[in-house]
Structures are given as structure tokens and as C-alpha cells.
Amino acid sequence: MAESALKKKENGRGTRATDAEETRFNILEVATAEFADKGLSGARIDEIAERTNSSKRMIYYYFGSKEGLYRAVLERAYTAVREVDADNRRDDLDPDAALRDVVGVTFDYHNQHPEFVRLVMNENILRGAHVGEVPGIRERNRKVIDQLRAILARGVASGHFREGVDPVELHMTISALCFYNVSNRYTFSFGFERDMSSPKALARRRMSVIDVIESWCRA
Incomplete structure (x- = not known):
């Protein structure tokens, strides 16, 4: 040819x-x-x-199929959020600064990607029927927990953090606080007459969540 x-x-x-x-x-x-x-x-x-x-x-x-497309969407969403975690190495930060950064990045991601929050909510309505078929999800989650475990260990060694904080519980609490700000934004805004989507409200809430998590872990 x-x-x-x-x-x-x-x-x-x-x-x-x-x-x-x-x-x-x-x-x-x-x-x-x-x-x-x-x-x-x-x-x-x-x-x-x-x-x-x-x-x-x-x-x-x-x-x-429709279900196959839905699972591909889930895989893409979970891969994206875990890539954000993996791309943020914090070994050069003090443990307290590293933890604050983890919380801040998580809060920002949830706020900037409300579709992720809604996908997770929908999958929980389905009682996790499809998430188990997302390839590599447990391996990616383990990497997130390993990173938190390392930050906690450094913090205990330096005297920043108390002993006995479970990294899985820590991850769950961070996720819950960051998740709520998106999942309940409209009902909370109406019920308490506070615009939870304004830049001022988001900045205040972001700092509150970071402070709560750091205080819980502090020695």
C-alpha cells in the first residue's frame, strides 16, 4: 500500500x-x-x-441497556470524586493542615458537583442495587481511607490529634457534613429562611465543617 x-x-x-x-x-x-x-x-x-x-x-x-448506561454513569461519578482525593497529596503539610485541606476539598467538590450528590441519593433509594457492579470502587475507597489513616497517624505522633479516631468513621463524618449542605440545601433554606447557596453562606458553612472535624480529632 x-x-x-x-x-x-x-x-x-x-x-x-x-x-x-x-x-x-x-x-x-x-x-x-x-x-x-x-x-x-x-x-x-x-x-x-x-x-x-x-x-x-x-x-x-x-x-x-438503560441499566448499563446508569452503571457507567455511576462508575464515572465515583471515579471522578476519588481521583480528586488521589490527586491531592498532603505529605508535605502538617497533619492539622492536611486534615483541613481534605475537608475543604471534599466540601468544594460536593458543592461544585451536586449531580454526584443526587446520583448517590438515587442509588440509595435503590438500596445500592447497582453500585456493587462499579469496577474498582472498593479499591478506590481503600486508598481514601489509607490517606486519612496516614494523616491521623502523623497527627497522633506530633501531638495534634488524639488516639483512637477511626479513619472510616472520620471519612463518613466528613462526607455526611459536606453531603448535607447540598442534599438539604433547598428545604433548609426555606425552613430556616437562610440562603444556603449564597457565597457568604457557603464560605461560612465550609469553615464550620472544617472546624468541627478538626476539633473532633484534636488532642
Whole structure:
């Protein structure tokens, strides 16, 4: 085959692969919003296809079924939040500063990605029926706990933190406080007449959550 023809063929393959990846990405983007807003039962493949200028057949080609698409959305969401944890190495920070950074980053992520909170809420309504099929979720979670365990150990050694704080309990408490600010934002804002989405309210709440967690761990 002539060199120019070979290059065209290779470029054609590269273009098709790129187009396929972009199509898959767009489907996941739209599907994330649909599943976050309407849950697994309420979301419609027809609507997702229409918003992506794709087709039901194409979606089923990539993901197999509506449930397969939902699981792909879950995998993408959990991978993204754990990548944020993994990308923030804190070995050069004092233990108290490292812990405060963990809490602050977690709070910011939840606030900036309310779709993640809604996906988690929807999956809990389904009693975790699909999360167990997300590849590698337990391994990623273990890395988060290992990081907290290391921060706590350094803090105990330096006298910053008390002994006996369970890193899993710590992670659960951080997640709960950061999660609540998004999951209950509208009902809390109405019931207590306080706009929980304003920059001032978010900054105040962020600092409160950080202080609560640090105080709980402090020696």
C-alpha cells in the first residue's frame, strides 16, 4: 500500500476512534444530568438520545441497556470524586493542615458537583442495587481511607490529634457534613429562611465543617 494511502487509512481509524470517544463522552454527560434529576426509573433513553443528537440504537451499542448506561454513569461519578482525593497529596503539610485541606476539598467538590450528590441519593433509594457492579470502587475507597489513616497517624505522633479516631468513621463524618449542605440545601433554606447557596453562606458553612472535624480529632 502506498505511504499516502496508508496514512489516510490510519488517520481514518484515528478519526473514527476519536468520534466514538466523543460520542460516548457526550452520552455520559447528558445521561449524568438525566439520572441525577430523574433517577433510574424516571430517566428516558429517548430524551438522552435526543439531547445528544444520537439514537437509542447507538446508546444501546455502547452501553448495552438503560441499566448499563446508569452503571457507567455511576462508575464515572465515583471515579471522578476519588481521583480528586488521589490527586491531592498532603505529605508535605502538617497533619492539622492536611486534615483541613481534605475537608475543604471534599466540601468544594460536593458543592461544585451536586449531580454526584443526587446520583448517590438515587442509588440509595435503590438500596445500592447497582453500585456493587462499579469496577474498582472498593479499591478506590481503600486508598481514601489509607490517606486519612496516614494523616491521623502523623497527627497522633506530633501531638495534634488524639488516639483512637477511626479513619472510616472520620471519612463518613466528613462526607455526611459536606453531603448535607447540598442534599438539604433547598428545604433548609426555606425552613430556616437562610440562603444556603449564597457565597457568604457557603464560605461560612465550609469553615464550620472544617472546624468541627478538626476539633473532633484534636488532642
